[in-house]
Amino acid sequence: MWVLLALVGILTLLIYYLTRPPKNFWGKYGVRQVNDSVIDKIKLLLGRKTIMDLDDIIYKRLESSQEQFCGVVELQGNMVLIKDLDLLKKVFIKDFEYFVDRRLVVSSDSQPIFHKFLLNLRGDEWKAVRSSVSPTFTTGKIRRMMESFNKVSREWVHHLKTKIENSSDDSSTVIKAGEEARHFTVDVISSTVFGMEAKAISNPDSLFAIMTDRLSSLSPLQIAKFLMMMFLPRVVNFFRIKVMDDKAITFFENILMQGMKSRMNGETKKNDFLQLIAEVRKGELKAQDEELSAIEKDARLAEDVANGKLQKKNILKDDMMAIAQLLQFFFAGFSTTSNFITFALYALALNPDVQDKLREELDSKLFKDGKDSEMDYDELNGLVYLDMFVCEVFRVIPPNGRLERLCVKEYHDPETGLRVPKGAYVYTPLQAIHNDPKYYEHPDKFYPEHFTPEKKAERNPYTYLPFGIGPRNCIGMRFALVKSKAAIAQIVHNFFIEPTSKTPRSIQIKTIGIAIQPPDNLELRLRLRS
Numbered sequence: 001m002w003v004l005l006a007l008v009g010i011l012t013l014l015i016y017y018l019t020r021p022p023k024n025f026w027g028k029y030g031v032r033q034v035n036d037s038v039i040d041k042i043k044l045l046l047g048r049k050t051i052m053d054l055d056d057i058i059y060k061r062l063e064s065s066q067e068q069f070c071g072v073v074e075l076q077g078n079m080v081l082i083k084d085l086d087l088l089k090k091v092f093i094k095d096f097e098y099f100v101d102r103r104l105v106v107s108s109d110s111q112p113i114f115h116k117f118l119l120n121l122r123g124d125e126w127k128a129v130r131s132s133v134s135p136t137f138t139t140g141k142i143r144r145m146m147e148s149f150n151k152v153s154r155e156w157v158h159h160l161k162t163k164i165e166n167s168s169d170d171s172s173t174v175i176k177a178g179e180e181a182r183h184f185t186v187d188v189i190s191s192t193v194f195g196m197e198a199k200a201i202s203n204p205d206s207l208f209a210i211m212t213d214r215l216s217s218l219s220p221l222q223i224a225k226f227l228m229m230m231f232l233p234r235v236v237n238f239f240r241i242k243v244m245d246d247k248a249i250t251f252f253e254n255i256l257m258q259g260m261k262s263r264m265n266g267e268t269k270k271n272d273f274l275q276l277i278a279e280v281r282k283g284e285l286k287a288q289d290e291e292l293s294a295i296e297k298d299a300r301l302a303e304d305v306a307n308g309k310l311q312k313k314n315i316l317k318d319d320m321m322a323i324a325q326l327l328q329f330f331f332a333g334f335s336t337t338s339n340f341i342t343f344a345l346y347a348l349a350l351n352p353d354v355q356d357k358l359r360e361e362l363d364s365k366l367f368k369d370g371k372d373s374e375m376d377y378d379e380l381n382g383l384v385y386l387d388m389f390v391c392e393v394f395r396v397i398p399p400n401g402r403l404e405r406l407c408v409k410e411y412h413d414p415e416t417g418l419r420v421p422k423g424a425y426v427y428t429p430l431q432a433i434h435n436d437p438k439y440y441e442h443p444d445k446f447y448p449e450h451f452t453p454e455k456k457a458e459r460n461p462y463t464y465l466p467f468g469i470g471p472r473n474c475i476g477m478r479f480a481l482v483k484s485k486a487a488i489a490q491i492v493h494n495f496f497i498e499p500t501s502k503t504p505r506s507i508q509i510k511t512i513g514i515a516i517q518p519p520d521n522l523e524l525r526l527r528l529r530s
């Protein structure tokens with residue numbers, strides 16, 4: 001009943017959105033408003049264009065008129081699209097205090113744990129949690145998780161080799177790339193967050209894997225709930241609709257609660273995030289100034305921490321706040337990483353020359369002298385071509401197509417004339433920047449040479465933003481990069497990755513709002529290296 005109600009509501013809103021006269025909200029702030037054409041809006045509704053495609057169109061219009069920004073009015077709110085990189089840096093970093101918050105990512109009053117996710121927290125509460133959680137993501141802490149990355153990647157290779165042995169063609173097998181990458185990611189997250197072995201690789205029907213699927217499912221019903229959450233949050237709260245699967249949430253909450261108890265009383269000690277968060281709660285792991293990144297310092301977060309303003313109250317002492325941070329690693333880190341690994345395998349299958357170069361580097365540097373099961377953290381991170389490849393996958397297919405901030409107090413930049421009222425959003429169109437020929441010489445080509453160390457050093461750093469920008473950037477970046485690189489290195493070292501007759505020959509994507517996903521049931525062939 002409520003699904004029907006929601007669909008009718010969404011349809012009504014969409015029809016309104018399509019037919020309403022484009023009001024000039026931004027005129028009174030002296031900001032030029034640019035409206036999407038009705039044809040483009042219809043194409044968006046029919047799925048023929050994505051939100052990011054419409055951003056590209058506006059971006060190109062600004063490029064030809066040499067403007068740095070423009071106003072946009074969307075169903076979700078009044079927004080400013082920022083095209084100019086200096087202004088982007090100013091708004092997202094230097095003047096961050098005006099733009100501390102973002103739109104709620106997953107929210108429903110009947111599942112209050114979501115309101116405590118770092119992703120969703122606002123203002124001082126966000127600052128306090130971010131500065132408490134930051135030390136758990138330092139290089140030193142991630143390095144200690146290398147043992148888990150090695151173990152799970154070895155199990156993944158073993159599983160894929162067994163699949164080949166059992167296939168009719170004894171040198172290769174066809175895999176569903178997305179499914180395999182998901183199982184790898186479930187096993188890494190279960191061991192590095194929960195300190196448990198989910199065994200999704202060897203047993204996709206394990207309870208942990210099933211519960212993960214329930215949480216990350218994108219069934220039509222789930223998509224309808226997400227749309228309602230974005231466009232009709234009041235309806236969601238009025239009908240007390242549970243946006244995410246309640247059974248799965250309770251399952252993971254219980255595991256985390258029990259795990260936290262045994263870490264707090266010292267019964268168990270492991271190299272995982274449960275342990276690190278327990279240490280923060282006990283006051284054994286504090287945010288040291290040198291452990292905060294340069295951008296956090298830019299935003300004066302470090303000053304607040306040093307002044308003791310944020311640390312006086314140990315915000316993670318609250319059980320629900322601590323558990324929420326661990327639980328959100330699923331939401332923020334699960335699909336992003338498994339989608340990235342899927343796209344990386346897809347790109348390798350379509351670009352055999354890139355694959356050969358990468359294999360050569362891995363054989364000669366990481367797996368030299370027959371050492372092929374233990375990867376060393378520093379050696380893995382020191383591989384130049386692997387890094388170039390990873391950056392190019394993120395350039396071509398960033399998992400999020402936009403970065404957004406909510407204006408929390410009226411903003412005026414006298415230099416550019418930009419005025420933003422409280423409550424409006426600013427955003428930057430990632431896809432358009434990542435494909436701008438001013439910054440990348442072959443934007444339409446899969447070309448890891450865009451990221452040679454020399455080119456990286458020369459290029460403005462704000463032209464590459466898959467993990468966001470400024471103090472509110474992705475806290476899990478290092479963790480995501482190391483585990484993804486470990487997976488890719490093992491696969492390329494052990495197998496040739498090939499397209500099958502069903503694999504689309506140019507990279508296809510599926511979008512849900514601004515999230516970019518691989519196509520369903522993407523098939524690839526893995527051939528054993530002799």
Ligand code: HEM
Pocket residue numbers: 102118119120130328329332333334336337340399400403404465466467468469470471472473474475476477479480
């Ligand atoms: C391929 C992997 C990943 C990508 C591309 C990615 C990308 C992003 C992006 C674009 C943002 C928003 C940044 C901004 O607004 O400036 C973000 C935020 C965030 N990510 Fe990730 N992410 C990835 C993996 C992870 C992992 C593995 C974790 C945790 C273990 C994680 C935790 C978070 C959190 C907590 C935030 C919110 C930070 C805040 O609001 O302070 N992410 N991520």
